[in-house]
Amino acid sequence: MKTIPLTEIPLIKPGDDLSEYILESLKNQELALKNKDILVIAQSVVSKAEGNIVDLSSIEPSSRAKEIGKKIDEDPRRVKVILDQTQEITRLGHVLITLTNHGFVCADAGVDDSNVEEGKVTILPENPDNNAEEIRKKIKKRTGKEIAVIISDSWGRPFRLGAVGFAIGIAGITPLKHLKGEEDAYGGQLETTKIAPVDALAAAASLEMGESHEKVPAVLIRNAPYESGEGSISELFRSEEMDLFR
Known part of the structure; x- marks a missing residue:
């Protein structure tokens, strides 16, 4: 898996088309999108473009x-x-x-x-899933490539210091991978294991984006294992009954 920071994206203003700036950045860096690429985009620029x-x-x-x-x-x-x-x-x-x-x-x-x-x-953003889908569709129209888009934000976590990237909106990628029924390294059958690839990818991208002066609002991730498909970030929400920290 490879993460590539997308640079030279200008400061975003309300009404700006993020997909155009991302495609221009890819062109300037001599990068051509491939099927199954992932674009992780910072919430801050999505909010600014939306006027939030x-x-x-x-x-x-x-x-x-x-x-x-x-x-x-x-x-x-x-x-x-x-x-x-x-x-x-x-x-x-x-x-x-x-x-x-x-x-x-x-x-x-x-x-x-x-x-x-x-x-x-x-x-x-009011509906980050919709933002991700809109960007994905515009990029597919321009390039013909089937990609995934993740809108990310940096949050803290219970009992741990340090902010990491979390997915808050997705398109073209399933948010959860269910491992129930698969075997572990010792042949035991997994009963409840689920992983959240969208959060793992957002966290990886956050290392390139940084938290201060880096000016990297988007990251291209290539050759990452994930399942293409439709889904909503709400699939990751725990119900109040299942949340031990609320």
Whole structure:
């Protein structure tokens, strides 16, 4: 498996066509897409292209946002944006852990003030699966190649330090691989094992994307083992009854 950072992609603005910039970057790097290639694209540029940027100066914080902001030492305007993207607050400590309107459980409902102008924040795309599918279709129309697309974001994890890439939207790839019934190295039959290749691929791409000044919003992954197909990122969600951390 090979990961290739796509460089020379300009700063994205609302209304920009990401597929065009990605194809231009591939051309500049003398890369031709192949069937079964995977494109992993950072959530931040997808949100910007979609116009999901909030100017905090336009936000009037609610009394609840002010109360929470005081408790966690956070700008209440930013807290108000987080609450607007939230179904439920699952933990309130030094940071907000929320169940987003999409169904993700993550810090601050995915609201991010990095890689955006000062005083502004990005919010998650409204439907990341749709974003991934739209990009996949546009690239197939231009190149004729059958690829997979993953929209990724960097999140923390319970009981572990350090952010890693997670898939938040997918197209052309099945999100889960079920190993039940297969044999392990000693001939034993697996009973419940499932793996999430889309998260593994997002994590691999995040090493190329970086978290600060790298300016690599997309990564090409080649020769990775995965199953092509239709699916939704929601297939990875645990129900509340099965989630031991909520």
